[in-house]
Amino acid sequence: xxxxxxxxxxxxxxxxxxxxxxxxxxxxxxxxxxxxxxxxxxxxxxxxxxxxxxxxxxxxxxxxxxxxxxxxxxxxxxxxxxxxxxxxxxxxxxxxxxxxxxxxxxxxxxxxxxxxxxxxxxxxxxxxxxxxxxxxxxxxxxxxxxxxxxxxxxxxxxxxxxxxxxxxxxxxxxxxxxxxxxxxxxxxxxxxxxxxxxxxxxxxxxxxxxxxxxxxxxxxxxxxxxxxxxxxxxxxxxxxxxxxxxxxxxxxxxxxxxxxxxxxxxxxxxxxxxxxxxxxxxxxxxxxxxxxxxxxxxxxxxxxxxxxxxxxxxxxxxxxxxxxxxxxxxxx
Amino acid sequence: xxxxxxxxxxxxxxxxxxxxxxxxxxxxxxxxxxxxxxxxxxxxxxxxxxxxxxxxxxxxxxxxxxxxxxxxxxxxxxxxxxxxxxxxxxxxxxxxxxxxxxxxxxxxxxxxxxxxxxxxxxxxxxxxxxxxxxxxxxxxxxxxxxxxxxxxxxxxxxxxxxxxxxxxxxxxxxxxxxxxxxxxxxxxxxxxxxxxxxxxxxxxxxxxxxxxxxxxxxxxxxxxxxxxxxxxxxxxxxxxxxxxxxxxxxxxxxxxxxxxxxxxxxxxxxxxxxxxxxxxxxxxxxxxxxxxxxxxxxxxxxxxxxxxxxxxxxxxxxxxxxxxxxxxxxxxxxxx
Numbered sequence: 257x258x259x260x261x262x263x264x265x266x267x268x269x270x271x272x273x274x275x276x277x278x279x280x281x282x283x284x285x286x287x288x289x290x291x292x293x294x295x296x297x298x299x300x301x302x303x304x305x306x307x308x309x310x311x312x313x314x315x316x317x318x319x320x321x322x323x324x325x326x327x328x329x330x331x332x333x334x335x336x337x338x339x340x341x342x343x344x345x346x347x348x349x350x351x352x353x354x355x356x357x358x359x360x361x362x363x364x365x366x367x368x369x370x371x372x373x374x375x376x377x378x379x380x381x382x383x384x385x386x387x388x389x390x391x392x393x394x395x396x397x398x399x400x401x402x403x404x405x406x407x408x409x410x411x412x413x414x415x416x417x418x419x420x421x422x423x424x425x426x427x428x429x430x431x432x433x434x435x436x437x438x439x440x441x442x443x444x445x446x447x448x449x450x451x452x453x454x455x456x457x458x459x460x461x462x463x464x465x466x467x468x469x470x471x472x473x474x475x476x477x478x479x480x481x482x483x484x485x486x487x488x489x490x491x492x493x494x495x496x497x498x499x500x501x502x503x504x505x506x507x508x509x510x511x512x513x514x515x516x517x518x519x520x521x522x523x524x525x526x527x528x529x530x531x532x533x534x535x536x537x538x539x540x541x542x543x544x545x546x547x548x549x550x551x552x553x554x555x556x557x558x559x560x561x562x563x564x565x566x567x568x569x570x571x572x573x574x575x576x577x578x579x580x581x582x583x584x585x586x587x588x
Numbered sequence: 589x590x591x592x593x594x595x596x597x598x599x600x601x602x603x604x605x606x607x608x609x610x611x612x613x614x615x616x617x618x619x620x621x622x623x624x625x626x627x628x629x630x631x632x633x634x635x636x637x638x639x640x641x642x643x644x645x646x647x648x649x650x651x652x653x654x655x656x657x658x659x660x661x662x663x664x665x666x667x668x669x670x671x672x673x674x675x676x677x678x679x680x681x682x683x684x685x686x687x688x689x690x691x692x693x694x695x696x697x698x699x700x701x702x703x704x705x706x707x708x709x710x711x712x713x714x715x716x717x718x719x720x721x722x723x724x725x726x727x728x729x730x731x732x733x734x735x736x737x738x739x740x741x742x743x744x745x746x747x748x749x750x751x752x753x754x755x756x757x758x759x760x761x762x763x764x765x766x767x768x769x770x771x772x773x774x775x776x777x778x779x780x781x782x783x784x785x786x787x788x789x790x791x792x793x794x795x796x797x798x799x800x801x802x803x804x805x806x807x808x809x810x811x812x813x814x815x816x817x818x819x820x821x822x823x824x825x826x827x828x829x830x831x832x833x834x835x836x837x838x839x840x841x842x843x844x845x846x847x848x849x850x851x852x853x854x855x856x857x858x859x860x861x862x863x864x865x866x867x868x869x870x871x872x873x874x875x876x877x878x879x880x881x882x883x884x885x886x887x888x889x890x891x892x893x894x895x896x897x898x899x900x901x902x903x904x905x906x907x908x909x910x911x912x913x914x915x916x917x918x919x920x921x922x923x924x
Contacts, residue, residue, distance in 0.1 A: 486690070489684050490715065491684040494676050504702055
């Protein structure tokens with residue numbers, strides 16, 4: 257297992273290095289740079305005549321005049337060695353300050369969504385497979401098609417409406433007004449938790465529907481395997497039998513797609529965030545691009561891709577633990 | 589007679605989308621302590637399903653016939669009516685493994701690929717024997733040693749896919765026997781193995797049966813294997829027993845045309861010029877069961893107007909040899 261973990265760890269580092277190059281190139285992709293934008297912002301409408309030399313001066317000032325390769329290593333070196341993501345030009349402070357809390361809130365939404373997704377889809381998928389062709393099974397199938405068909409921003413709107421109507425609750429955003437600017441405390445964390453379920457539920461909705469069908473299909477296959485019959489013929493009690501033998505293998509495809517789920521959540525998060533009035537990174541990323549505030553955009557892209565690569569690494573380890581044949585294949 | 593298991597009138601039907609099918613119809617047999625009953629027949633003859641019914645392992649769509657009786661005498665002398673057991677009761681779970689053990693055709697698929705052999709053995713041991721983890725492990729190693737696996741202390745922590753085919757089936761036997769059954773059902777345990785390994789496994793099973801005094805039901809389509817291991821044989825065709833008797837009688841003097849056909853289909857090394865004569869035709873689909881004698885569609889000695897109209901009853905030919913065939917209707921005493 258140690259060797260397998262090390263191999264995957266090295267793989268993850270290599271992937272991250274390549275991803276960082278790509279992220280940097282994407283940051284460079286929009287035409288113009290922040291120097292142009294800065295000059296425009298500062299002097300437009302003031303009647304001051306801005307020359308190319310002035311812009312170049314700003315560029316030198318911001319360190320944007322150096323060659324691409326140099327700037328890449330400067331940037332990535334700062335991140336790896338000092339945890340310094342560079343300057344957020346538009347905010348005139350460091351990127352870390354701008355992103356700050358938003359990283360943790362985004363990660364909070366991400367993990368609560370993942371937890372809701374798997375806590376709901378895996379047990380229900382197993383149940384549907386065991387009770388195959390029953391009323392409950394058909395009901396769940398209808399539900400899951402509904403889940404796949406309903407866009408989640410619409411679901412967010414519907415839930416927002418009813419939550420407001422029935423509970424009169426302010427469930428938009430991630431904090432109540434009282435806690436919004438309060439320092440972190442247990443009460444604030446609890447307040448966050450009370451607000452987190454809604455985005456988690458909305459974002460988990462379609463993933464639950466999809467993963468439920470996956471678990472149901474693989475579980476239906478696994479239940480009919482000879483190893484299960486053989487274990488039953490040895491007198492293993494039914495519930496223990498189902499969990500120990502078929503379920504462990506049935507969640508395999510779910511575990512192997514954790515990375516996809518993370519990716520999908522990040523893609524859907526901005527729209528849902530707008531509807532629910534959440535503060536998260538997606539909105540900031542868009543603004544950073546509009547402002548050509550490249551280090552902010554770069555930091556966000558890098559963090560999101562890092563999460564995806566990291567969760568893929570976790571998913572590899574989980575798979576190897578679930579199915580020892582994977583480990584065997586890797587070392588031989 | 590010292591019958592440990594007596595099955596009377598076993599009928600099994602399945603609800604399917606195309607209606608009710610009845611793969612087993614009125615089968616009766618019994619097993620004595622320390623003896624082996626061979627169940628022979630082509631695939632689809634109902635032999636595996638019959639034994640699964642003995643352990644209540646049939647799926648929920650299966651229906652047992654109303655006058656089906658399966659009586660089993662447990663190790664503590666208690667008489668259990670298997671057909672009355674609730675599928676997942678404690679009693680059923682004790683019966684499965686602890687009283688009746690089952691070995692399957694595919695040793696690879698019988699083991700879970702994600703647990704070590706030892707894990708599955710210790711699970712079975714702790715379910716059926718009063719042992720703690722350490723004792724269970726020692727007992728498992730002892731059992732692996734008993735079935736002839738070398739280095740059992742290391743092998744116990746291996747997965748099934750790390751073993752060879754023959755060793756896997758030995759491990760499966762050890763796993764099944766570690767729960768301490770007194771009746772062993774072996775469902776084509778040697779079919780997936782090389783011929784040389786087959787002989788070793790058969791010998792091992794005979795030895796263990798003798799040592800432990802177990803009864804055994806040995807399912808196979810291979811009469812050659814039956815000749816080596818069974819004391820008595822029941823030949824099944826389309827869910828009924830067409831012929832039964834002591835192994836020697838059945839092999840030397842088969843009465844039913846189907847048994848004769850099966851014996852002629854075995855390759856013989858001493859007459860290489862002799863062409864194999866397979867039983868003609870295919871086994872009919874359970875949806876289109878022939879009327880009368882189920883075998884008449886493939887029988888070379890069919891009596892027109894008799895075999896395709898009436899089902900033959902079993903005729904006792906003496907010394908336990910019985911056949912359900914109109915060709916022998918006058919030779920013995922009708923049983924049913």
